[in-house]
Structures are given as C-alpha cells and as structure tokens.
Amino acid sequence: MGTDRCAYLSRLRLVDPIPKLWFSLTALLVCVFAESVAVGLFTLAVLSGLNVALGGQRVRDVVHFLKVPLAFLVVGCLTILIRPIGEAEALWALRLFGRFRWGITAYYLRLALLVLCKALGAISAMYFLSMNTPITDLTMALERLHVPKLLVELMELIYRFIFLLSGEAGRIRVAQESRLGYQNFRQSIRSLGELASAVFLRSLHRGNRVYAALESRGYTGSLTTLPGQYAPGAWFYPMAAGVAACQILIFFAERSVLP
Amino acid sequence: MKQITTPTLTPRRAGRLRALALIPLALVLLTAPASAMHIAEGMLPKPWAFGWMAVCLPFIVAGFLSIKKKVAASPRAKVLLAMCGAFAFVLSALKIASFNGSCSHPTGVGLGAILFGPTATTVLGLIVLLFQALLLAHGGITTLGANVFSMAIAGPFVSWGVYLLLKKLGAKPAVSVFCAAALGDLVTYVVTSFQLGVVYGNYVEYLSIFAVTQIPLAIAEGLLTVVVFNVLEKYSKAELQELSVL
Numbered sequence: 093m094g095t096d097r098c099a100y101l102s103r104l105r106l107v108d109p110i111p112k113l114w115f116s117l118t119a120l121l122v123c124v125f126a127e128s129v130a131v132g133l134f135t136l137a138v139l140s141g142l143n144v145a146l147g148g149q150r151v152r153d154v155v156h157f158l159k160v161p162l163a164f165l166v167v168g169c170l171t172i173l174i175r176p177i178g179e180a181e182a183l184w185a186l187r188l189f190g191r192f193r194w195g196i197t198a199y200y201l202r203l204a205l206l207v208l209c210k211a212l213g214a215i216s217a218m219y220f221l222s223m224n225t226p227i228t229d230l231t232m233a234l235e236r237l238h239v240p241k242l243l244v245e246l247m248e249l250i251y252r253f254i255f256l257l258s259g260e261a262g263r264i265r266v267a268q269e270s271r272l273g274y275q276n277f278r279q280s281i282r283s284l285g286e287l288a289s290a291v292f293l294r295s296l297h298r299g300n301r302v303y304a305a306l307e308s309r310g311y312t313g314s315l316t317t318l319p320g321q322y323a324p325g326a327w328f329y330p331m332a333a334g335v336a337a338c339q340i341l342i343f344f345a346e347r348s349v350l351p
Numbered sequence: 352m353k354q355i356t357t358p359t360l361t362p363r364r365a366g367r368l369r370a371l372a373l374i375p376l377a378l379v380l381l382t383a384p385a386s387a388m389h390i391a392e393g394m395l396p397k398p399w400a401f402g403w404m405a406v407c408l409p410f411i412v413a414g415f416l417s418i419k420k421k422v423a424a425s426p427r428a429k430v431l432l433a434m435c436g437a438f439a440f441v442l443s444a445l446k447i448a449s450f451n452g453s454c455s456h457p458t459g460v461g462l463g464a465i466l467f468g469p470t471a472t473t474v475l476g477l478i479v480l481l482f483q484a485l486l487l488a489h490g491g492i493t494t495l496g497a498n499v500f501s502m503a504i505a506g507p508f509v510s511w512g513v514y515l516l517l518k519k520l521g522a523k524p525a526v527s528v529f530c531a532a533a534l535g536d537l538v539t540y541v542v543t544s545f546q547l548g549v550v551y552g553n554y555v556e557y558l559s560i561f562a563v564t565q566i567p568l569a570i571a572e573g574l575l576t577v578v579v580f581n582v583l584e585k586y587s588k589a590e591l592q593e594l595s596v597l
Contacts (some may be wrong), residue, residue, distance in 0.1 A: 093484065094485075094486035094487045094488070095487075095488075096486055101484065117492075120493065121491065121493075123393070124393055124397055124400065124493050126399055127396065127397075132393075140579075152541070157488060158448065160487070160488045161391045161392065161488045161489075164389070164391045165394070167366055167393055168391065168547070171551075171556055171560070171574055172551050173548075175556055176555070176556070203551070207393070207394060210393045211391055211392060211393030211394055212393070213393065214392045214393030214493060215391070215392045215393060215488060215491065216489070218392055218484070218485070218491060218492055219488070222485040222486065224476065227482070227485065227486070231483075231510035240421055241416065242415070242418065242429075243415065243474070243478075245429065246418075246429065246432065246433050246436065246474070246475075246478060247478050249430065249434075249436075249437075249474075250428070250431030250436040250437045250440070250478055250479070250482070252437075253433055253434055253436075253437030253480065254437045254440050254441065254482070256437070256451070257434075257437050257438060257440075257441045258440075258441045258444065261441050261444075262573075265445075273569075277571075281571060281574050281575055281578060282578060284445060284575055284577075284578075285574075285575050285577075285578025285579050285581075285582065286578065286582060287445070288442060288445070288462075288575065288578075288579045289578070289579040289583050289586075290582075291438060291441060291442075292438055293582065293583070293586065293587055295421045295434040295435070295437065295438045296431065296434065296587070297429045298429070298434060299427075299431045299433070299434035300430075300431075302430050302434075303426075303427045303430045303431075306430070311426070312426075313422075313426045313429075331395075342389060
C-alpha cells in the first residue's frame with residue numbers, strides 16, 4: 093500500500109529510524125520556513141536524489157510518488173493563479189459572462205510558483221522518511237521519543253488492521269462489481285453502503301477475536317515488543333546540518349539576487 | 352499587491368480567449384473533488400500551519416484522556432477502537448459516485464462521530480490522517496493540524512451535534528443520520544475552503560468550486576450513511592449496544 097512496499101525494500105531500512113526522522117524533519121521545516129522557490133527546488137532535488145542514492149529507490153518509483161500529490165497541488169495553485177482580479181493590471185485576463193474579470197497577475201503568478209515549489213520540496217522531504225522507514229519502525233521510534241504509549245499502541249494496531257480490512261473490502265468490492273452492483277447511482281449507493289456496513293461488522297468481530305486471542309495469551313492491557321536491531325545512524329546528523337546549511341545559504345543567495 | 356485600474360484586454364480579445372479559459376476551469380472542477388479534502392504538504396504558510404496545530408491540541412488531549420478512561424475501564428476497548436480507526440482509513444479509500452459524474456470518497460466523518468462520539472473520533476482521525484500523509488501522500492506533516500481540524504474536529508462535532516439535536520426533537524432515525532452525515536461532510540469542505548481562502552484571499556472561488564462538486568457528494572454521503580445504519584440496525588443491535596461501552 094502506497095510507500096509501504098518501498099520502505100521495506102529500502103537500503104536504509106535497518107538504519108536507526110530516529111536519525112532518519114530528524115533528518116527529514118529538519119529538511120522539511122527549513123523548506124517550509126524559507127518560503128522560497130530556490131530552496132523548494134533544492135530540497136526537491138537533494139532529498140529525491142538522496143532517496144535514490146542512499147535509499148536505493150528506483151527513480152521511477154520516486155517520480156511516481158511525486159506525481160500522486162501533484163494533482164492536488166496543480167489544482168491548488170491554479171485556484172491561486174486564476175482568480176477574480178477586479179480592474180488590476182494583469183498578464184492575462186478575460187471577462188466571465190461579460191461581467192467578472194478573471195485573470196493572472198504577476199503577484200499571484202509568483203505566489204503560485206512559490207507555493208508549488210515549496211510544496212514539492214516539503215513532499216520530497218516527507219517521502220525520504222516514508223519511503224525509507226517502515227511504519228512499525230516509526231511507531232517504535234515515536235515510543236522512544238516519549239509519545240504516550242497508548243497512542244503508539246493504537247497506531248500499531250490500526251496499521252495492522254488497515255491491511256486486514258482493506259483486503260476484505262477489496263474482495264467484497266470485486267464480488268459486488270462482478271454482479272453489476274455499481275451500474276447506476278442508486279445501485280452503487282446501496283452496494284457501497286452494504287460494503288461499508290459488512291466491513292464494519294466484520295471489523296467488530298475481528299476486534300473481538302483478536303482480543304480473545306490476546307487474552308488467552310496473557311494480555312494485561314499493553315502489547316510489548318522488543319525493539320529491532322538497528323544499524324547506527326548518527327551520520328545522518330552531520331548530513332542534516334549540511335543540507336540545512338545549503339538550504340539557508342540558497343535562501344540568502346536568492347534574497348540577494350531577487351529584490 | 353499593486354492595484355492599477357487599466358484593463359489590458361479589450362473585450363474582443365478576451366472573447367477569443369474565453370475558450371482557452373474553460374480548459375483550466377474544467378480541470379479545476381473535474382479534479383477538485385478527488386483530492387480536495389486534504390490540504391497537501393507545504394500548501395499552508397508557517398503561521399497557519401502551526402496555528403492550526405495549536406488549535407487542535409486541546410481537542411486531541413481531551414480525546415486522548417477520554418480514550419484512556421475507556422481503555423482503563425475495559426481493555427477490550429483498545430482493540431475495538433483500533434479496528435474502528437482502520438475502518439475509517441479503509442472507508443476513506445472507497446470510491447463514491449456522485450450525481451454529476453464526478454467521483455470522490457466518503458469522509459466517514461458523520462459515521463465515526465455518531466458511532467464513537469466526537470472526542471474519540473478526533474484521536475482516531477489524527478492517526479488515520481498521519482498514515483494517509485505518510486503512506487498515500489494525502490495531506491502532509493506540516494498541514495496535519497489544518498487537516499485534523501477540518502476532518503477530525505469540525506466535521507465530527509457538527510455531525511454529532513446535529514444528530515443529538517434531531518434525536519431530541521424526535522426526528523426519524525434515518526432523517527437525523529442523513530442530516531448529520533451530510534452536514535458533517537459539508538462542514539468539512541467549508542472549513543477546508545476557509546482554511547485555504549483565508550491564506551490566499553479567495554474564499555468565493557474555493558466555496559463556489561465546492562458548491563458545485565461537494566453538495567451532491569454530501570447528499571451521496573448522507574444516503575450512504577443511512578444505508579450503513581439501516582444494515583447495522585437490522586443485523587447487529589447487540590454490537591451497537593456494545594459499542595456504546597466505548
């Protein structure tokens with residue numbers, strides 16, 4: 093599901109997740125705080141590059157996952173770009189229905205470009221984390237970072253159950269579709285409602301069964317597991333500092349070039 | 352922002368470009384519902400991103416404490432809550448058809464709020480949204496606060512309030528479930544468009560896009576939730592009563 097498969101195949105999989113977490117978060121936060129086109133593009137290039145070079149991800153996969161949020165980003169930026177502009181000076185404009193003047197102004201063109209580049213940089217930083225760290229490692233790292241144990245346990249259980257339930261929902265969906273269950277609107281609302289309620293009932297039953305299984309094995313209210321054996325990852329910290337330094341340098345360079 | 356009052360295009364040239372303008376507009380209208388409910392990573396400037404996180408914090412703490420109390424009372428609640436969280440994730444991955452041919456997925460906001468109460472929904476919503484950001488790149492880490500507020504706080508609280516109110520007024524169960532789910536869905540979208548509009552200064556644009564695409568979707572989600580409730584009521588009264596332990 094999603095980036096999960098990549099995370100298990102990553103070369104960095106066995107590296108301690110906490111340094112990876114801090115590395116990605118630093119790059120992400122500096123990118124978001126800089127609010128600059130150049131820093132965004134730099135973060136996009138460097139983090140995606142490291143994803144391929146260090147994580148051993150295929151370029152095709154990295155590009156594929158970058159394309160996923162692109163649809164939303166393009167829509168978001170188009171709504172920033174093309175807007176009612178009154179009688180302001182425009183690069184391009186037209187009158188909708190002969191009355192409302194819509195168009196693109198230089199200011200909003202720059203803003204849309206900024207948002208697009210910043211978001212792409214931030215997304216690539218997030219992908220560096222999620223494509224190289226399995227969720228179970230991440231939740232264990234959160235526990236080591238003193239996130240409340242109950243929350244971490246809920247995350248672990250939810251993560252496990254997502255795969256159970258989505259498999260179940262997928263099979264029901266195929267069965268319904270092969271019986272023409274989604275032919276028209278009325279039918280598809282009915283089928284989807286039945287699917288959702290069936291999955292819900294089964295998830296309740298499964299929950300009860302999981303609880304019974306746990307209790308028969310001496311469950312006392314918390315699931316404790318041993319942490320994995322990780323390769324040391326302290327070398328991520330100097331790298332984080334280096335990337336952040338480059339980002340800040342580019343930020344000031346852009347400021348001095350552009351007025 | 353410069354405000355100069357000289358139109359640069361004559362109406363004739365603008366008329367020629369009108370056909371061109373329809374392309375991005377159509378693009379916006381067609382793709383907006385598919386992914387409009389999550390604000391993508393990096394879309395919000397820093398004060399808003401962290402501001403929304405701060406707004407969410409008290410709700411999450413309250414939700415966490417209420418879950419803690421329930422889990423202390425009965426250890427089984429933890430497993431059941433986790434199942435419900437996973438159900439919300441799976442529900443949001445299902446495609447739902449709409450009247451105008453567009454396609455989106457149910458938010459599950461109303462269903463969650465009515466079944467588990469708004470505070471538990473907030474915590475489950477936080478976890479589900481984090482997984483959606485990491486696994487599917489729907490939403491993001493810096494925009495998590497804004498997304499949690501629209502989908503796991505505003506929507507559920509409205510749904511729950513509407514449901515309780517209509518129940519108290521003696522409306523039919525189907526009517527109150529429909530209204531709660533449809534309004535919860537709608538409020539989620541209105542809050543999302545407000546969150547984007549307040550930053551980029553064009554509420555009207557976001558709201559009009561949502562009005563075209565989301566009102567039919569809200570109705571579809573309302574109908575869907577009614578169907579789910581009818582089935583649950585028919586086949587699993589016992590489970591529903593058990594859930595009220597949660």
